[in-house]
Amino acid sequence: MNYPLWQIGIPGGLVIAMVAILHVFISHFAIGGGAYLVLLERKANRENDSGLLEYVKKHSVLFALLTLVFGAVSGVGIWFTIGLVSPEATSSLIHTFVWGWAIEWVFFFVEIAAALIYAYGWDSMRRAAHMAVGWVYFVAAWASLVIINGIITYMLTPGRWLQTHGFWDGFFNPTYWPSLVVRTGMAVVLAGMFGLVTGLRIASPVREKIIRYAGWWILLGLLFLVLPVRWYYSDFPPEAKAYFTTILPGMHHVFNLGVAAAALSFVLTALFAIAKPAWLRASMVAIILLCGLTIIGSGEYDREVARKPYAITNYIYSNDLRLAEMPALDKTGFVTTAKWVNRSDASEYSTGQQLFRMQCGVCHSLNGYRAMARRVVGWDKEFAKDALLHLPKMRGTMPPFAGNEQDRTAVATYLASLAPAPAPSADEAAQGRLVFEERCAMCHTIGGMFRPLEFGGMDVDAIDGMLQQLDVLSPDMPPFHGSDAERKALSVFLHSGARIDSRSSRSGQSQ
Amino acid sequence: MSEMIPIPTPDPMPLPGPVWLMLTLLLVTFLLHLIAMNLTVGGALMAAICSLRRKTDVFAGRLASDLTRLLPVSLAFTITLGVAALLFVQVLYGNLLYSSSILIGMFWIGVIPTLIIAYYGLYYSKSHPNDTRGLWLSLVLLLAIGFIYVNNFTLMMSPQQWLEMYRHSAAGLNLNWTDPSLAPRYLHFMLGALAIAGFIIFVAGAWNRSTEYGQWMMHKGSHWFIAPTLLNYAVGMWFLLALPRNVLITLFTADRLGAILIALGMLFPIAAVAHVVLAIRTDKTIVHAKLAVLMTLLTMMVMVGLRQVVRAAYLDKYVQLRELPVESQWSVISIFLILFVAGLLTVYIMVKQLHRGSGESTKLRAPSS
Numbered sequence: 001m002n003y004p005l006w007q008i009g010i011p012g013g014l015v016i017a018m019v020a021i022l023h024v025f026i027s028h029f030a031i032g033g034g035a036y037l038v039l040l041e042r043k044a045n046r047e048n049d050s051g052l053l054e055y056v057k058k059h060s061v062l063f064a065l066l067t068l069v070f071g072a073v074s075g076v077g078i079w080f081t082i083g084l085v086s087p088e089a090t091s092s093l094i095h096t097f098v099w100g101w102a103i104e105w106v107f108f109f110v111e112i113a114a115a116l117i118y119a120y121g122w123d124s125m126r127r128a129a130h131m132a133v134g135w136v137y138f139v140a141a142w143a144s145l146v147i148i149n150g151i152i153t154y155m156l157t158p159g160r161w162l163q164t165h166g167f168w169d170g171f172f173n174p175t176y177w178p179s180l181v182v183r184t185g186m187a188v189v190l191a192g193m194f195g196l197v198t199g200l201r202i203a204s205p206v207r208e209k210i211i212r213y214a215g216w217w218i219l220l221g222l223l224f225l226v227l228p229v230r231w232y233y234s235d236f237p238p239e240a241k242a243y244f245t246t247i248l249p250g251m252h253h254v255f256n257l258g259v260a261a262a263a264l265s266f267v268l269t270a271l272f273a274i275a276k277p278a279w280l281r282a283s284m285v286a287i288i289l290l291c292g293l294t295i296i297g298s299g300e301y302d303r304e305v306a307r308k309p310y311a312i313t314n315y316i317y318s319n320d321l322r323l324a325e326m327p328a329l330d331k332t333g334f335v336t337t338a339k340w341v342n343r344s345d346a347s348e349y350s351t352g353q354q355l356f357r358m359q360c361g362v363c364h365s366l367n368g369y370r371a372m373a374r375r376v377v378g379w380d381k382e383f384a385k386d387a388l389l390h391l392p393k394m395r396g397t398m399p400p401f402a403g404n405e406q407d408r409t410a411v412a413t414y415l416a417s418l419a420p421a422p423a424p425s426a427d428e429a430a431q432g433r434l435v436f437e438e439r440c441a442m443c444h445t446i447g448g449m450f451r452p453l454e455f456g457g458m459d460v461d462a463i464d465g466m467l468q469q470l471d472v473l474s475p476d477m478p479p480f481h482g483s484d485a486e487r488k489a490l491s492v493f494l495h496s497g498a499r500i501d502s503r504s505s506r507s508g509q510s511q
Numbered sequence: 512m513s514e515m516i517p518i519p520t521p522d523p524m525p526l527p528g529p530v531w532l533m534l535t536l537l538l539v540t541f542l543l544h545l546i547a548m549n550l551t552v553g554g555a556l557m558a559a560i561c562s563l564r565r566k567t568d569v570f571a572g573r574l575a576s577d578l579t580r581l582l583p584v585s586l587a588f589t590i591t592l593g594v595a596a597l598l599f600v601q602v603l604y605g606n607l608l609y610s611s612s613i614l615i616g617m618f619w620i621g622v623i624p625t626l627i628i629a630y631y632g633l634y635y636s637k638s639h640p641n642d643t644r645g646l647w648l649s650l651v652l653l654l655a656i657g658f659i660y661v662n663n664f665t666l667m668m669s670p671q672q673w674l675e676m677y678r679h680s681a682a683g684l685n686l687n688w689t690d691p692s693l694a695p696r697y698l699h700f701m702l703g704a705l706a707i708a709g710f711i712i713f714v715a716g717a718w719n720r721s722t723e724y725g726q727w728m729m730h731k732g733s734h735w736f737i738a739p740t741l742l743n744y745a746v747g748m749w750f751l752l753a754l755p756r757n758v759l760i761t762l763f764t765a766d767r768l769g770a771i772l773i774a775l776g777m778l779f780p781i782a783a784v785a786h787v788v789l790a791i792r793t794d795k796t797i798v799h800a801k802l803a804v805l806m807t808l809l810t811m812m813v814m815v816g817l818r819q820v821v822r823a824a825y826l827d828k829y830v831q832l833r834e835l836p837v838e839s840q841w842s843v844i845s846i847f848l849i850l851f852v853a854g855l856l857t858v859y860i861m862v863k864q865l866h867r868g869s870g871e872s873t874k875l876r877a878p879s880s
Binding site for chain 2 (some may be wrong): 081088107108109112126136340
């Protein structure tokens with residue numbers, strides 16, 4: 001491990017997600033809001049509507065305060081956070097795309113200058129010049145998306161870059177265009193949503209006019225998004241689609257949450273912004289904004305999850321280890337080569353704990369988010385050692401374990417100490433279910449969607465016979481390590497599988 | 512011993528551009544960042560102090576309010592220009608900077624919320640001229656951010672301290688207190704910030720010297736400039752002597768550039784001070800003010816260059832930038848350079864438009880009544 005590990009008790013990935021989602025929420029508003037401002041200013045000028053112009057002026061204050069301060073600084077915040085959590089991947093991105101970022105910086109610089117001039121220039125500029133500055137702002141803001149979009153999508157689908165390591169191959173990657181279109185659509189939606197915030201505080205009759213106008217931005221933006229989102233998804237890598245459809249129901253739930261938020265904001269907007277703008281209240285605008293945040297959050301979350309187990313697909317794993325260095329680590333050992341290991345306590349437990357933090361900590365906490373203690377209930381050291389050999393096989397979402405036999409033993413010792421063995425159940429089938437959840441559910445569900453186990457026609461003894469030679473049946477399976485009684489109970493449970501199906505498959509899929 | 516120091520291996524990918532280009536961009540953007548930062552931090556301090564006397568001194572009140580209106584803008588540019596410098600320093604020294612950032616991680620990430628609060632504090636005081644609480648709060652927060660930055664950029668050059676810090680707190684609850692050069696370095700920067708902010712007030716006064724307020728600004732600005740500048744000679748000497756022995760030796764013996772820059776760094780500021788005094792005492796105000804601007808700019812350039820030379824001397828044992836593999840992405844670099852020029856031109860044109868009208872955009876064509 002090249003870099004020290006920032007250990008703050010919560011998985012680093014979660015910290016990135018929190019900072020990033022808030023930033024993306026505001027930064028997409030910063031793009032769409034630019035066009036919204038200038039178009040409204042033009043409308044006010046054309047219709048000679050001083051009330052409307054007064055609104056645009058007010059809105060530009062909120063706009064500047066949110067985008068210049070929170071938007072810009074939280075963007076820097078993403079940089080800070082990814083550098084702290086994934087320095088190796090960040091370094092790699094910087095080495096590949098520093099000139100892309102430099103170009104983005106030029107747009108950022110122009111964008112900030114234009115936003116300030118637009119906000120400060122209401123009383124001192126010619127009308128045409130003021131609007132031109134507004135357009136410069138919008139073009140620069142959108143252009144910065146054009147650039148950063150190439151870097152974000154590259155991480156999910158690096159495409160030909162993996163062979164060529166060429167800037168443009170990475171930049172114009174398979175998901176570049178759909179992502180750009182989706183994000184542009186979302187910028188339109190958010191411009192409308194924030195337009196409602198200031199629209200509310202304007203006196204009638206301009207109030208209704210503005211609320212309707214902002215409402216149309218939301219409705220048309222949401223309608224526009226339907227096809228591009230499908231297009232985007234169709235270009236996802238096949239593994240990511242498998243997560244979505246079968247392996248990670250959570251991903252699907254989050255997507256549905258985003259769709260529900262879109263639908264709710266659509267209905268609220270149609271009713272209270274378009275049909276009856278007089279009825280619109282602050283609480284509804286708050287809900288609509290929350291829907292906007294949820295849409296953004298679900299999109300960003302799913303894009304990040306889709307990339308598992310990588311930070312940069314097929315190049316760097318999410319735990320900051322490079323694919324290329326894995327064979328060497330397996331051979332020479334992880335602890336012996338890691339630079340930031342505390343070797344003063346060389347016990348297996350302490351070494352295992354450090355290794356766990358370095359290789360697993362970016363996604364797993366002990367008891368909180370993606371809690372490890374819950375996942376290793378009933379694991380003994382031998383089983384844990386075997387499990388570590390098969391990490392990528394479990395759901396396809398985890399990087400392989402990096403290290404030699406000694407490293408694996410250390411982590412297994414640590415994992416086996418995390419959760420006490422549950423009390424055995426008196427009922428054999430119930431006991432069998434426990435054993436299933438402890439030893440099989442990380443890879444299988446019964447009759448469920450993911451690697452279903454079907455034992456139609458087999459009796460308990462036949463199943464028990466299979467359990468005794470799991471590693472012979474498939475090299476991807478560890479041998480059964482439990483006691484004879486546990487194995488028998490598992491056989492009974494598997495035999496009666498259909499009956500207990502729903503409960504067990506749910507617990508099996510909760511990862 | 513050096514095997515025990517856990518310096519991360521530099522990225523296996525080659526640098527996407529020549530070192531000289533990256534270094535030039537780093538130094539140029541850092542210089543610009545420094546000017547904006549000095550105006551912001553020094554200006555916030557001046558505004559806060561002036562606001563204390565706003566009831567008794569009309570000009571102090573006016574300067575406080577002028578500065579307060581300017582500060583959110585200068586902070587915006589401090590951040591924007593700082594982003595560029597941070598980008599290029601990451602390419603060249605990422606393996607060191609990520610490590611030191613992680614070691615002070617809690618404070619480093621704390622910069623972000625602190626900056627957001629400081630920024631809103633400045634906007635608050637801009638829209639509430641009679642309430643100086645926002646200004647004072649922002650000032651304290653900005654000074655704290657400066658301290659964290661100085662901490663990180665000294666720590667990245669001192670890998671021998673890293674392991675011990677990591678053992679003390681892997682959550683990043685460390686600060687680099689033990690470095691003897693930390694206090695003088697921070698003080699040197701902050702006094703410099705005050706001096707440059709004072710200098711900018713002086714220049715603004717010189718160009719408006721026909722008014723009473725302009726005269727006052729010239730005098731006041733020169734005080735704010737001269738006192739910290741002279742004090743910075745002492746602090747600079749302290750800073751120099753607090754540097755590790757090997758760095759000092761490299762600076763004065765092995766590296767001729769270091770010695771030259773130190774000499775120039777002592778020469779230019781006193782020349783700037785002299786021209787400021789002459790601008791006030793003689794009737795060739797503008798000539799001397801222009802020369803003072805030149806000398807001050809040269810001082811800052813020398814200081815930024817010297818900082819890089821010191822950094823190279825610190826890292827001599829660990830990093831040789833010239834040895835890093837390079838594979839320049841010339842197609843992207845060209846696009847960047849073209850857009851960079853176009854961007855500057857766009858900003859220039861926009862700024863020129865700023866005072867071309869007279870509030871036309873808020874006043875509609877003909878009043879309908």
